[in-house]
Amino acid sequence: MDTYRKAVENHYTAADDLLAVIERASRRAGREFQTLTREDIAALDEFHIRGRAATREMAQLAGVKSEMRVLDLGCGIGGPARTLAAEYGCTVVGVDLLAEYCRAATALSAQVGLQEQVTFLQGDITALPLPDRGFDLLWIQHVTMNIPNKQRLATEAKRLLCPGGRLALFEVYAGELSPLHFPVPWAGDASISFLTSYPEMQALLVDQGFYEIARQDQTALSRDWFLRVATAIQSRPTPPQSALSVNLLMGETAPEKARNMARNLAEDRIRVIQSVWEIELS
Numbered sequence: 380m381d382t383y384r385k386a387v388e389n390h391y392t393a394a395d396d397l398l399a400v401i402e403r404a405s406r407r408a409g410r411e412f413q414t415l416t417r418e419d420i421a422a423l424d425e426f427h428i429r430g431r432a433a434t435r436e437m438a439q440l441a442g443v444k445s446e447m448r449v450l451d452l453g454c455g456i457g458g459p460a461r462t463l464a465a466e467y468g469c470t471v472v473g474v475d476l477l478a479e480y481c482r483a484a485t486a487l488s489a490q491v492g493l494q495e496q497v498t499f500l501q502g503d504i505t506a507l508p509l510p511d512r513g514f515d516l517l518w519i520q521h522v523t524m525n526i527p528n529k530q531r532l533a534t535e536a537k538r539l540l541c542p543g544g545r546l547a548l549f550e551v552y553a554g555e556l557s558p559l560h561f562p563v564p565w566a567g568d569a570s571i572s573f574l575t576s577y578p579e580m581q582a583l584l585v586d587q588g589f590y591e592i593a594r595q596d597q598t599a600l601s602r603d604w605f606l607r608v609a610t611a612i613q614s615r616p617t618p619p620q621s622a623l624s625v626n627l628l629m630g631e632t633a634p635e636k637a638r639n640m641a642r643n644l645a646e647d648r649i650r651v652i653q654s655v656w657e658i659e660l661s
Contacts, residue, residue: 384503386571387525388477391628397456397483404623417465417491422624424458424487426564427521428601428640428651430625433549434459434520435466440593441547441655443467447515450474450539452504452532453522456628457484457497463518464496472514473499474507505531512541520549524565527573529583537587537658546589546656549597552577554647560639562632577652589656601651602644609637 401423402412410419425431443449445468451460454473457480463469475481481499488497502508505528517536526532536546551565553574566572581591612626612634626633643649 390567391477397479398486408623415490424456426455426625426628429604434462437547437549437653441545449516449518450514451518456480457488459520460497461493464493471497474502474504505535511538514539515544517546523550524574533583533587540658542660544658549653552650554650556646556648559648560642562636563639564636584656588659592657593655595653597651597653602641605637605641
């Protein structure tokens with residue numbers, strides 16, 4: 380576990396002081412960190428396909444309401460948590476394996492005035508020190524690709540949700556062909572990439588007492604989005620890791636990762652699906 384965790388941390392940690400990197404990028408964009416708004420950081424803090432638009436779509440699909448207690452598993456630097464808090468009025472707890480991400484998430488949330496609604500914890504999302512049945516909604520965006528033991532994740536999801544609670548997933552799944560073209564945003568090679576097919580994920584969740592209430596295949600939209608991202612990165616005169624965008628998190632290989640994602644999607648090596656599940660009442 381220590382070797383795996385270190386490998387994941389090494390992949391995602393583009394700098395030892397992420398906040399300092401964000402502050403420098405802010406100044407290059409003509410803004411001081413202390414003046415940043417949610418709109419200023421929208422291209423940075425939603426580290427998943429199609430950005431904030433996809434978060435809003437998933438919130439609608441999941442029927443998010445202001446009174447919900449939300450747990451964002453694999454929260455990154457907190458963009459989706461802040462969107463749910465700011466636009467839907469939810470109280471959100473975010474958890475991520477990387478302490479540096481949690482530190483940045485906390486600072487950014489305070490900067491935009493959401494520190495009372497969102498909190499962040501560093502930890503393993505398959506074994507959390509959180510109470511049983513403590514949440515109305517579990518939120519997972521582009522996380523399961525790095526989770527080797529998805530059975531433990533499904534079991535933990537059941538434990539954490541209150542009866543009738545919902546699980547919202549926006550995930551990358553294995554397609555018909557393999558292997559992947561690496562690097563991709565979640566892995567530089569196959570050592571920390573643990574893709575499963577959507578039917579395999581379905582079976583795990585059904586076995587835990589979940590039933591599917593909504594699903595949207597986002598594969599074609601995701602392919603087109605990555606093609607636009609790759610083109611935009613190539614056209615910029617500055618290095619991709621200098622802009623106030625998710626390229627800060629992906630580093631110098633951002634253009635290659637974007638091109639590979641478009642290719643993997645086009646060749647059916649991966650698929651992207653949003654789904655919402657409910658846990659049976661008990």
